[in-house]
Structure formats: C-alpha cells, structure tokens
Amino acid sequence: MDFAPSAVADDYTKRMRAFLEESILPAEAEYDAFREARRGTPAEHELPPVVETLKAEARDRGLWNLFLPSESGLTNLEYASVAEVTGWSPVIAPEAINCQAPDTGNMETLHLFGTAEQKQDWLAPLLSGEIRSAFAMTEPDVASSDATNITTEIRREGDEYVINGKKWWCSGAADSRCAIFIVMGKTDPEASKHRQQSMVLVPRDTPGVNIVRALPVFGYQDQHGHCEIEFHDVRVPVSNLLGEEGGGFAISQARLGPGRIHHCMRLIGMAERALDAMVRRANERIAFGGPLAGQGVVQQQIAESRIEIDQARLYVQKAADLIDKVGSRGAASEIAAIKVVCPRMACGVIDRAIQVHGGGGVSDDFPLASAYAWARALRLADGPDEVHLRSVARVEIKARA
Known part of the structure; x- marks a missing residue:
C-alpha cells in the first residue's frame, strides 16, 4: 500500500491549508461572537454571515464539493488529507467548502439513489450550497443502533405516503436553510427483517412536520441544531420514495x-x-x-x-x-x-x-x-x-x- 499523496491530493491539501490559515482560523472569533450574542434566543440557530463569505472564497479557490468523487475527481484516499485539514476548524471549515455533515451523506444518497427529478429538485441546490438538509433515522423510543428497530410508519394511501412517528438527533434541522429531510421508516412490517424499511423525501414545510426542539451536545448548541421532530399524518407523493420500497x-x-x-x-x-x-x-x-x-x-x-x-x-x-x-x-x-x-x-x-x-x-x-x-x-x-x-x-x- 502506497499512501504517499498524489500530485492532485498534494495540491488540494496545500490549497486547503492555505485557506484554513489565511481565512478560516482568523474568522473563528467573528463566528463565535455572533453565536454568543444570540445564545439562548430565538436567533440561536442563525448562520453567522462570515460563513457565506468563506463559501464564496472557497469557490474562488476551487475548493468545493471535494467529498464527492463524481464532482471533484478526487478519490477517497486523496480527499482524506483535505478533510483532515478541515478538522482543524470542524465547525466552520467543512461547511465553507460544502463538505459538511449531514449534507454530504444526503448528497451521496441522492446521487446514488435519487431519480432525475429528485436530483434536480434537491441534489442540485445542495451541491450549490443554496440549501441544507437533515437525515431522520434515529428515534428516542427505541435502540436505533439497530436500524431495524425503528417504528416510524410510512403507509401508502393511493398516490401518497403517510408518515407518522418521532425522530431525534436530526442534525441540521434547526437551520432555516434546511429544506429537505430524508426520513427512514417502515413500509412493510411483515417483510423480512431488512426489507421492512424505506426512505422518503419530506420537504421541511410539509404539513404535519413539527420540530420539537434542538438538542445540545454536552451543553453546546450547534448552529445547525440536532433536532427532535414529530411527524403527524405527513403526506408526500409516492414519487418522493428513494430507491425502492424495502430498500431503506x-x-x-x-x-x-x-x-x-x-x-x-x-x-x-x-x-x-x-x-x-x-x-x-x-x-x-x-x-x-x-x-x-x-x-x-x-x-x-x-x-x-x-x-x-x-x-x-x-x-x-x-x-x-x-x-x-x-x-x-x-x-x-x-x-x-x-x-x-x-x-x-x-x-x-x-x-x-x-x-x-x-x-x-x-x-x-x-x-x-x-x-x-x-x-x-x-x-x-x-x-x-x-x-x-x-x-x-x-x-x-x-x-x-
């Protein structure tokens, strides 16, 4: 195994390090001051404007969507050294280059399993950094480390899916830019253990979606939030299914x-x-x-x-x-x-x-x-x-x- 960085990886890593030292690390004080002034207020999850400034700079530097090989041309091994640099400022740097969780995982999911229409509606604006997203799988009432335990119901009625259930630790959902949820639930409780679950796309403004609260992590409240969400008779068209039924x-x-x-x-x-x-x-x-x-x-x-x-x-x-x-x-x-x-x-x-x-x-x-x-x-x-x-x-x- 030869882990010596390729010329491409070396170039991206050096440019990422320069971006970190010249712009991102100096911006941390401004970011923190903005967040501190809003702590405990309804504006707690507002995005500090400096992040959008950094995102624009990242685009100019050619540091954008590096996590996705189909977009950047980087292999996972080549991206590894770039991602390590972003870990020096884990709150700001990943989002500055549009490589932040949970959006990276959601973008990869849409890239692999989304229809052409789903990609146009949701993947394109995520890749451009216009919106954010959340992934709703974990539930408070069951041990979700075993994903087959989830109890959220996704029931088909005609040309719609009706969703009922409760999720939590839905990272990103408190951010006003969060426009879409990927929700995992059971479409067929009678199927074999690993074929009961499906995933559907649920726009944030769908009636019946209730963001209950944003959960702190050891007392720290992240800007984008880790939310508890209730779904009460939430209806979405069957075209919002990701992949196939039972493939969740x-x-x-x-x-x-x-x-x-x-x-x-x-x-x-x-x-x-x-x-x-x-x-x-x-x-x-x-x-x-x-x-x-x-x-x-x-x-x-x-x-x-x-x-x-x-x-x-x-x-x-x-x-x-x-x-x-x-x-x-x-x-x-x-x-x-x-x-x-x-x-x-x-x-x-x-x-x-x-x-x-x-x-x-x-x-x-x-x-x-x-x-x-x-x-x-x-x-x-x-x-x-x-x-x-x-x-x-x-x-x-x-x-x-």
Whole structure:
C-alpha cells in the first residue's frame, strides 16, 4: 500500500491549508461572537454571515464539493488529507467548502439513489450550497443502533405516503436553510427483517412536520441544531420514495460508509490541532522553575499523542484506499474499526491537551472543551462503538470458522 499523496491530493491539501490559515482560523472569533450574542434566543440557530463569505472564497479557490468523487475527481484516499485539514476548524471549515455533515451523506444518497427529478429538485441546490438538509433515522423510543428497530410508519394511501412517528438527533434541522429531510421508516412490517424499511423525501414545510426542539451536545448548541421532530399524518407523493420500497436499510448502510470515513478524517485534524495547542502551551507555561515541556510526564503525553494520531491516520488511509478499490461493502470491517479508533484517539489527545492547559482547558477561552464534546459524541454518532466492535468481531470469527 502506497499512501504517499498524489500530485492532485498534494495540491488540494496545500490549497486547503492555505485557506484554513489565511481565512478560516482568523474568522473563528467573528463566528463565535455572533453565536454568543444570540445564545439562548430565538436567533440561536442563525448562520453567522462570515460563513457565506468563506463559501464564496472557497469557490474562488476551487475548493468545493471535494467529498464527492463524481464532482471533484478526487478519490477517497486523496480527499482524506483535505478533510483532515478541515478538522482543524470542524465547525466552520467543512461547511465553507460544502463538505459538511449531514449534507454530504444526503448528497451521496441522492446521487446514488435519487431519480432525475429528485436530483434536480434537491441534489442540485445542495451541491450549490443554496440549501441544507437533515437525515431522520434515529428515534428516542427505541435502540436505533439497530436500524431495524425503528417504528416510524410510512403507509401508502393511493398516490401518497403517510408518515407518522418521532425522530431525534436530526442534525441540521434547526437551520432555516434546511429544506429537505430524508426520513427512514417502515413500509412493510411483515417483510423480512431488512426489507421492512424505506426512505422518503419530506420537504421541511410539509404539513404535519413539527420540530420539537434542538438538542445540545454536552451543553453546546450547534448552529445547525440536532433536532427532535414529530411527524403527524405527513403526506408526500409516492414519487418522493428513494430507491425502492424495502430498500431503506441497504440505502442507510451505503450512506453511512463514506460518512464515517469523513468523520474519522476530521477527527485526526481535531487531534492534530489539540496536539499543536498542547506543545505550544507546554513551551510557554512556566512551572517549578521551567517550562512544562521540560517535565517528563508532559513529554510522555506529547509523545503518546503523536503516536496515536499517526496510527489512526494510517488506519483511515487504509480504509479509504479499500473503499476506492472494492467499495464500502468490501471495506466494511475497516470502516467499522476506524469509527472506533478515531473518536477514542481524539478524545485521548484532546484530554491530554486540556490537562496541560489546566483550568483554561475546560473553558471557552480555548477550543479544547468544545472539541472534546464533539469527539466524545462521535463515539455514538453513526453507530456506537459497541456496534462497530461487534461488526469487526463477526468478520474475524467468520474468517476462522
């Protein structure tokens, strides 16, 4: 396996790094001030205008829709290094280049399974950055780590589907730009276990859609929101079906594969920024007659962080390379493994950085506390560690049966 960056990947990564350092990182203070002024108000989920400015600049720099090979021409392995750079500013950078979750997964789903009309209505404006979207699969009343548990009903009546159910952790739904939901529910409870579910497109303004609340993550309220949504007799035309009836579970697995890779790539960038902050703090902070960097215990924390980041990066590169060669299904075990490895690694590195920063590390004066919250949440998002460990174990057991 040769993971040396191609000339194309090297070029995009350098341009992304320049964009990050010249424009994105300097914009973080303006972004945070805008959000802080609206915290706890009805305007809490307004988009800071600086993001639209950055999006325009990204287009001018040729950094747009890089996640989708059909749009960018980049392989998953080539995109990996670019996505890692965006992890240095995980709230702003991915959206600045239109590579933010959950829209990337939704765009991939529409690209793979959407009809020509669905692509025109929803994929085109998503690719242009005009609208945002949400993915409604997880439910509060069942263990949604097993997607076959979902209870939302999608019942066909003539030329319409009628949807009833409750979802939560629908990321993006609080943003006023969110125009479309991909909703997963049961169309045939009597079918075989993995053929009961289907996915339908539900425009946000459809009667019966009620956004109940936006859920905080460890006290942090993201701009785009993670929402609880109720669907009461929501009617959409049958033409809003994605793929075929009974194909919802298969679509969900196809959707989550690349998305998990993207999360892992960004987590490596988050960990790199935390390590950078740790080293800077250790060199600047004086205690017991010298800089913290002179303390053996701090040196050990720095060394362990470097080792763990590099190990995780190699594993992600292997998974990305496999997806390019054999597809998400063939790389399923590796995707599951990195989804366990990367959040754990990032949590550990960020935690050490917090420790070196002392009291400042748990405040909002540094980006470490919010980074830790997001890294810890990613041990649950797109499936908890335990589910992915189960998948890896099954492959190992089957291989030796």
